Amino acid sequence: MIPHDKHLQIGSLLFEDLDQIDLTGPFEVLSRLPNSTYRLYGKTAAPVRDLKGLRLAPDATLADAHQLDVLHVPGGFGQEALMEDAEVLGWIRQQASGACCMFSVCTGALICGAAGLLKGRRATTHWASFHLLPYFGAIPVNERVVVDGTWVFAAGVTAGIDGALRLAAELRGDEVAQAIQLYMAYAPEPPFDSGTPETAPSPILEQVRRSAQTITTQREQTARRIAAKLGIATDAVDSFGENRGFVGEPAKSFIPR
């Protein structure tokens, strides 16, 4: 836990074509932490559209940001455009060097990987990109929420809600997280058991894989290029298949710096 009298500066990276609930799920939780401020940071002050068209406006630009205590990096198809964006990657690196916690959701992990921050780290991401983690030197862990030191990784999309509740508990204690969970009536009842590649009906899995094929291929090519830049040997990586992650030990306790 962080001392309750320390004000927490929390920020999300906002970018064009993000998947909005990668951001809005965690926002729902973390904007309710006591004694904290939550702001969204964009490359410019202009609103962005999420990949299905929702318009979200930043509170400030990257250049305006002071050091954050918690940096949240969401994902979504627009992540690809940031993978070699020196300004964004430099900003993430700089924030990571001073933050007490980094929080990646979905393919936000790939952006953090491109920033060179995942080497040797246990991590997770969306199931369709899970096999790409080793290109960034990460150790893939097939769990919904993975905690590694001061990093919290949530897997795909809606996993950001679970990750944010976990992070809320780490930062401000279990009672705070429980009160937020009760407020937001988070007692989910999915109408189908189709939320993971392991449980979804095979034809559904094949269909969703096919629909993600173009972006997945593009992400693979980008990941290989970045692995070369980061000096990560990709021979062993290339034989690592999708969804063959290690099921890690239960996540370790979180000790903020």
Next chain:
Amino acid sequence: MIPHDKHLQIGSLLFEDLDQIDLTGPFEVLSRLPNSTYRLYGKTAAPVRDLKGLRLAPDATLADAHQLDVLHVPGGFGQEALMEDAEVLGWIRQQASGACCMFSVCTGALICGAAGLLKGRRATTHWASFHLLPYFGAIPVNERVVVDGTWVFAAGVTAGIDGALRLAAELRGDEVAQAIQLYMAYAPEPPFDSGTPETAPSPILEQVRRSAQTITTQREQTARRIAAKLGIATDAVDSFGENRGFVGEPAKSFIPR
């Protein structure tokens, strides 16, 4: 189901001080329905802030809206300001008269109630406002998602995700909903069992109830005033306590008009 070749016009009411995930949860699901358009409608074209400060921009104004097939009404503290807003209530009534489906999330149900649309309807809303449903002539059903004819009601906040998946299945079939669920990796793992008044630790429940006391009292006063306008006798209602809803029969099948 709606014929697959019928294009669906889906819209959300956007307003100041809504609870953003009441909107963004359903958006994540319903914006992925095949052959559909999803737009956000505000009283004006200006962006609004959700009750914790997230800035969302409308796609159009209420006046610009053609007849929608699906109208989604989110909730949040800002709902109070709409309860006697003739423009908004009239717009909802007009849309409801031609929509094939109405979808209320959280205290969005109170707005629909104020529009006079809940008389005799089985409905649900956020647990802290559940006892107010009878003031609008509704039959409270203590379930996370309630389907009544062409209406779908989701209970508090994150229940909108479950309600939207249910609605997606009703509109476009189970396979479509399952594919969306897999894409969005919706296999929730809440870190605590604190998402309902029944399961939350008592001190947490008391704390959250206390923190909602001011808005709940205000909502009660508004509900009584509106009950009088709607001609609903409130004697029996006043003795109906919070969270003493009827557990209804399993939700009925949904037959769009």
